[in-house]
Amino acid sequence: xxxxxxxxxxxxxxxxxGRFAEGLENTLIAAGVSLVAxxxxxxxxxxxxxxxxxxxxxxxxxxxxxxxxxxxxVQIYLIYYGLPILVPATGRxxxxxxxxxxxxxxxxxxxxxxxxxxxxxxxxGQIEGGKAVGMSYLQRLRYIVLPQAFANTLPPLLGQTAVLxxxxxxxxxxxxxxxxxxxxxxxxxxxxxxxxxxxxxxxxLAIYAVMMxxxxxxxxxxxxxxxxxxx
Amino acid sequence: xxxxxxxxxxxLAVMAAAxxxxxxVAHADEMDDILKRGELIVAVQTQGPPVSFVDKNGxxxxxxxxxxxxxxxxLGVKAVxxxxxxxxxxxxxxxxxxxxxxxxxxxxxxxxxxLLFSRPMFFNDTIAxxxxxxxxxxxxxxxxxxxxVAALQGSTYADAVTKYLPKAxxxxxxxxxxxxAQTLAMGRVNAMVGGQDYNTYVRQFDTLKPLDGVMTxxxxxxxxxxxxxxxxxxxxxxxxxxxxxxxxxxxxAYWWTxxxxxxxxx
Amino acid sequence: MQHYVDVTLSILPFLWSGFxxxxxxxxxxxxxxxxxxxxxxxxxxxxxxxxHQLFGLYIHILRGSPxxxxxxxxYFVLPNTGIEMLQWSSEMAAFVSLSVYTSSYVAxxxxxxxxxxxxxxxxxxxxxxxxxxxxxxxxxxxxxxKLAVPPMSGVYVNIIKNTAILSVIGISELTRQxxxxxxxxxxxxxxxxxxxxxxxxxxxxxxxxxxxxxERKVGGGRxxxxx
Numbered sequence: 181x182x183x184x185x186x187x188x189x190x191x192x193x194x195x196x197x198g199r200f201a202e203g204l205e206n207t208l209i210a211a212g213v214s215l216v217a218x219x220x221x222x223x224x225x226x227x228x229x230x231x232x233x234x235x236x237x238x239x240x241x242x243x244x245x246x247x248x249x250x251x252x253x254v255q256i257y258l259i260y261y262g263l264p265i266l267v268p269a270t271g272r273x274x275x276x277x278x279x280x281x282x283x284x285x286x287x288x289x290x291x292x293x294x295x296x297x298x299x300x301x302x303x304x305g306q307i308e309g310g311k312a313v314g315m316s317y318l319q320r321l322r323y324i325v326l327p328q329a330f331a332n333t334l335p336p337l338l339g340q341t342a343v344l345x346x347x348x349x350x351x352x353x354x355x356x357x358x359x360x361x362x363x364x365x366x367x368x369x370x371x372x373x374x375x376x377x378x379x380x381x382x383x384x385l386a387i388y389a390v391m392m393x394x395x396x397x398x399x400x401x402x403x404x405x406x407x408x409x410x411x
Numbered sequence: 412x413x414x415x416x417x418x419x420x421x422x423l424a425v426m427a428a429a430x431x432x433x434x435x436v437a438h439a440d441e442m443d444d445i446l447k448r449g450e451l452i453v454a455v456q457t458q459g460p461p462v463s464f465v466d467k468n469g470x471x472x473x474x475x476x477x478x479x480x481x482x483x484x485x486l487g488v489k490a491v492x493x494x495x496x497x498x499x500x501x502x503x504x505x506x507x508x509x510x511x512x513x514x515x516x517x518x519x520x521x522x523x524x525x526l527l528f529s530r531p532m533f534f535n536d537t538i539a540x541x542x543x544x545x546x547x548x549x550x551x552x553x554x555x556x557x558x559x560v561a562a563l564q565g566s567t568y569a570d571a572v573t574k575y576l577p578k579a580x581x582x583x584x585x586x587x588x589x590x591x592a593q594t595l596a597m598g599r600v601n602a603m604v605g606g607q608d609y610n611t612y613v614r615q616f617d618t619l620k621p622l623d624g625v626m627t628x629x630x631x632x633x634x635x636x637x638x639x640x641x642x643x644x645x646x647x648x649x650x651x652x653x654x655x656x657x658x659x660x661x662x663x664a665y666w667w668t669x670x671x672x673x674x675x676x677x
Numbered sequence: 678m679q680h681y682v683d684v685t686l687s688i689l690p691f692l693w694s695g696f697x698x699x700x701x702x703x704x705x706x707x708x709x710x711x712x713x714x715x716x717x718x719x720x721x722x723x724x725x726x727x728x729h730q731l732f733g734l735y736i737h738i739l740r741g742s743p744x745x746x747x748x749x750x751x752y753f754v755l756p757n758t759g760i761e762m763l764q765w766s767s768e769m770a771a772f773v774s775l776s777v778y779t780s781s782y783v784a785x786x787x788x789x790x791x792x793x794x795x796x797x798x799x800x801x802x803x804x805x806x807x808x809x810x811x812x813x814x815x816x817x818x819x820x821x822x823k824l825a826v827p828p829m830s831g832v833y834v835n836i837i838k839n840t841a842i843l844s845v846i847g848i849s850e851l852t853r854q855x856x857x858x859x860x861x862x863x864x865x866x867x868x869x870x871x872x873x874x875x876x877x878x879x880x881x882x883x884x885x886x887x888x889x890x891x892e893r894k895v896g897g898g899r900x901x902x903x904x
Contacts, residue, residue, distance in 0.1 A: 245882060245885060246878070248831070248834060248881070248885055249834065249877065249878045249881035249882045249884075249885055250874040250877050250878050250881070251838045251841060251852065251873070251874065251877055252838070253841065253852065253870075254870045254871070254873060254874040254877075255874075257586075257590075257866065257867060257870050258867070258870075258871075258874075261593060261597065261866065261867045262867060264597065264599075271597070271598065271599065275582070293831075335785075335789070336828075339740070339782075339785075342740050342741060343835070346742075346743045346744075349743060349745075352564060352584075352585035353584060353585045353586035353590065354584065354586070355561070355582040355583055355584045355585075355594075357583065360743060360745070361564060361583075361585065364498055364564070364565060364585075365564070365565050367498065367501065367502075367565075368497070368501075368564075368565030368566075369519070369521055369522075369565065370521045370522075370525070371501050371505075371521065371522045371524075371525035371526055372525065373501060373502040373505060373749070373753060374754075377746050377749045377750070380742075380743065380745075380746050381742045381743075381746045384741060384742050384743055384746075385738065385741045385742055387741075388737070388740070388741030388742075389741070392737075457856075457857050457860070458860075459860035460860065464857070464860055464861075465691070465857050465860075467687070467861070469690065469691065493767070493847050494847045494849065495845065495846065495847045496844050496845040496846075496847075496853075498745075498845050499749075499752075499753075499845040499846050499847065502749065502752075502753040503753070503846070503847075505753070506752070506753040506754075506756050506757060507756060507757075508752075508753075508756070508767075587856060587859070587860075588860075588863070589859045589860060589863030589866055590859075590866055592863055593863070593864070593866045593867075596864075612860075612863035615862075615863055615864050616863070616864055677861070
């Protein structure tokens, strides 16, 4: 194993396993919670954006444009430093909570664009066809609308989720100890860049792989036995 | 035919081997490289005054920068500065992008096992800061349950908190000194721990004050690659010389132990 | 109020020089990354057995790992191989790594767009006696490119914002210049970041508007299956 130690000294990494685990936990919590919040909030935003009333869609469009066209780093600082000025009670919230809030608000804008595309992609004829063969509302949702809308939104949704997971590392500016921070700590304390950056890369790729396999399983389940037809 | 080819290959191999030997002799050491290149390439981190920063005229300056310039002048080469983020500083040195790191790095045992450090060039007092209206008088007062103390991620200040304020809760921020000071001014933490150079920011906040006492006094040194013995010895010698003729003391008096630099650069 | 005017005037030259860096690095990376991504996307859409999976892996690795790590590999690890060609300056490393990163996103969009062109188009062209390459160039790509334009601006805006990470290897782009300015005005962290956000907005918003315009040109926001 000597040649491995030359390039990647796992003995040093072993000493930091605890810190990596702590960082991984925070990354997964921040990413998981803000993903769910962003999808919920994004759906609401998407519905607002698709509304015919200017009083609804204009503010939403403005919000989405602001979020998409400015860096997340700035948005995190805005929430962290700015929000307690507006709402003093939030000054007592933990860094992780405020960070999750910033990530959710940021990603909700992206999700709303994706969901808007997904809702628009299921044609009315499909739903009417379902009615014609006597399906109930729930059946139509389960067997017609959701599989198609989901299949159509899934790729961009996954892409955004991958970005979200990587973006959680920005929360380190407000003292959230994430997975990337653990690697950087190793680099700073032990001066071992290879060990630090390779471990980070492997960790993130593992999260990504798990996410991809999960989504693949969900997609197959939703599509039922006909998953392979139509391509 | 095959014989000729084999012989040609052998002589080529010999020539290549000879070339490499010559090349290694020619690259005898890093000091030769610097002199031949005519450039001393220095990695700096623009972490803020007074060690390394960009002044009001857009000029890169500070103690580490000016001291490196003097070194280059004495060597008869040009000083070239490469600006890196803290994350990129050490990898840049190890990957051979620069000759040395000029900054305020503490030569911890772990770091010294991977890099060569010069003799300490100056010393940095680790001090604590709190808001003026707080009841804290000295840094020892911070060692209580329920007190949160902020420090920069991956810094020796964070280590000092863990070591000397075990009862307090440590929060590490990655965003830089001013952002940490802002966090303290907003009351999100009870105190922060940093170097004496933090005074430059803290003075601009009306609500913050330094606490009494010095937590640690850390030597700060320049770093070279672990095999750059000549450069390391040269740096040590340089510190010796510049201490003897008092020019290092004068430089430090201007940048480090007083605010004299502020009227020229701020 | 006067204070903020003073701060703005004092730091604007710094932010401006950073902005120029950001613009020029992002434009080069977007151009090079789009060309590279286009080629990969077209090759992948042809489902050539080994090549398809190989490029698939390329895309997944780039999308699954943080850009910071990729930058580190391009600037710090590759030079250690000793190959003269890979001894990049920080600017070159920034261009290459950002272009490669861009290509992974562009390739997916291009492949998705090509897949969306109905099979009937292929079949009709084949029945006219056209070969694979002419069909691709004359029939499929013109239709696919139209579909690929709208989602592209989202990618481009993300690339522009990702340039902020380049400060690790010493590129003084906009965010970095802002952070250097904050050293001089530590009390105005939020204000300086606000200015930075405004400048990013001025650059990115037109790029986003371009999508809406392109969507209308192409005819409705038709969703492209990226899988």
